[in-house]
Amino acid sequence: MLAQQILNGLISGAIYALFALGFNLIFGVQKVLNLAHGAIFMSGAFIAYYAVEGGLPFWLALLIAMVVCGIASVLIDRFGFQKLRKYSQMDAEFGALVISIGIGQILTSMAQKLSQTKVLSFPFDTFPVEFFRGLGMRISLLQITIAAMVVVLVVFLALFLQRTTFGRQVRAVAINPRASALLGINARSVFMLTFFIAGAMAALAGVMIGLSFNSIQFMMGEPYMLKAFVVVVLGGLGNLGGAVAASLLLGVGQALCAAYLPPGLSDILIFTTLFVVLIFKPNGLFGGALAPAGVGRQ
C-alpha cells in the first residue's frame, strides 16, 4: 500500500516536473512569471484531442500539439513580453503578469467555446491499457512511458543546457542579459528557444495528464499553475535540478496526504509549507548560500 502510493506519487511528480520545468526555465531566463503557461498546457491537451479525433495517430497528434504550443509560446514572448522591455523594470514586471493573464483568458475562453464547456476524453484505445504487477505493486504501461519520457527529457535538457553552445548562451542570458549581449549572444534567439522548449513541454504534460486522468477540460491549467508555484519555490526559482526534485517530493507528499490524511487537509499542508519555505529559505530547499538570491530588491 505504502510502496504503491509512493510509486503513484512519483509518477504524478514526474508530470508536475514537465509542467514546472518550462515555467521555471522562463522565469530563470526572462525573469517573468508566465501565467499563461497553464493555458498553453490546456491547449496542448485540446490540440492533441482534436487531432486524435480527426483520425491522426496518437504520436503525430502529440507532436503537432507540442510544436503548435511551442510556437504559441514564442509568439506570446515576441509580441507580449518583448514589447514590454522598453519600459521600466517594475512596469515590465507588472505588465508581464497582466499580459499573461489576458492571454490565458483568451485561450481558456476559446477552449470553452470549442468544447462547449464539456469534459472531453481521449478515445478508449488511444493508448494501450496494460498493467504489470510485481513486488505487490501495480503499474500501467502509460505510467512507465510517462516516467521514461520524463527521465529522457530531463537528461536531454540538462545536457543541452550544460554541454552545448546554445545551452551556455541560455545560461549566460539568464545570469546577465546585458553582459551576454556585449559578448555577442543574440538574446532574442535565446528567448525564442526557451519559450519554445517551455511551450512544447507544457503541451506534453497536458497530453499526459489528459491521458492518465482521462479528462480534458478548459480549466485544467489552473490547479497546475498553483502546483507549479509550489514546485518552483521549493526547488528554487530558476533552479532546474531543484524543480525536478521538488516536483517528485510534491507528488509523493500529495499521494501520501491523500491516502492517510482526511481529505482537504493536503492543500493546507502544501501551501503552508510553501509559505514557510519562502520565509526561511527563499532560495529553495536545495539552494545553498551561494545561489543567486534575487530576494531583495536589486
Add this chain to the structure above:
Amino acid sequence: MIDFLKANQPVFDFFLLTLGFAYSQQIVLRCGVFSLASAAFAALGAYCCAILVVNLGLPPLMAIPLGAVLGGAAGYLVSVPLARLRGVYQAIATLALVEVVVAITLYAEPLTGGAVGFNNIPKHVGTVEIALAVAVVIYLLHALSISRIGRGFDALRQDEYVAASLGVSSRGQHTLAFIVSGLIGGLFGGLQSMYAYSVEPHQYGFSFMVTTLAAIILGGRRSLLGPVIGSAVVILLPEISRPLAEYRMVVVGVVMVLVVLYTPQGLGDTFLSWLSHRRASKQAPPPAKPLAADARTTKSKGDTYGRA
C-alpha cells in the same frame, strides 16, 4: 441615466465592491510591496462577518467593523514575515497565503459550510451602504496620500534605498500598508457577505486575485482614479460586450493585453500625467523643440520606478 443604473444595479454594486477590493490591492502596490493578500483579507472579513451575524446574532453594524479589524490584524501578522521578501517572492508567498485561507475555509466545514458555502445570510447591505463605504475609503486614502505617509509610500515604490536614506522607514511603512490593505479588504469582504446572501470559498481564490490585480494594473498604481477606471474596465467590459456572447471573454483578454502594451502605467495614471503635462505646458510654454524631446523622454520612461 437613472434607468440605465436601475437596470444594471447588480452590476453597479459589483463594480463598487470590486472597487473596494481594488483599493485594498492598490495601497500595498503603491508602497512597492507586491502583495496579493487582499483576497485572503476579504475572505477573512466575509466569513468573520457572516459567522458573527448568523451564528452569534450580532448586529451587522458591529460585525462589519469587526470583520475589517480582523482583516487589519491579519495584515499586521502577514507583514512581519513578509518584510524579509521582495518582488515576485512576496507575490508567491501571499498567493500561498490566499490558497491556505481557501483550503481552511473548505476544510472547516462545521464553521464555514465548506465547499457548499455559507448560505442564508440575511441581506443588510444595499447599494447606498457600499457606495458610502467606498466614499469613506476614498476620502481616507486621499488624506493619507497627501500626508507625509503617502509621500513616503511613493518614495518607497520608486526606490527603496533612496527612500531609506531620506529617513523613510521601509519596515514601518510596509507594515502600515499591509494593515490598511487588510482593513479595507476585511471591510469590503464583510459588506459583500452582508450583500450577497452567501459566501463561498472559491469566490476569494485565484480568480479574485487576478481580477483585482488586473483592475489595478489597467487603471494605475498611483492615483485614486486608477482603480475606478480599472474596476470599470474589468467589471463593465464583459457586460458591455454581452452582444458578442461567448466571445466576450476573448475581447476582455485582448483589451487587457493591448492596454498594458500601450499604457504600462495604467489608463488612469497615464491620463493624469497627460493632464498635468498639458497644464504645465500651457502655463509656461517653452520653445517647441526641447518640449518635443522632453515629451519623448517622459513617455519612454514615465514615472521612473526602475531599480536601474
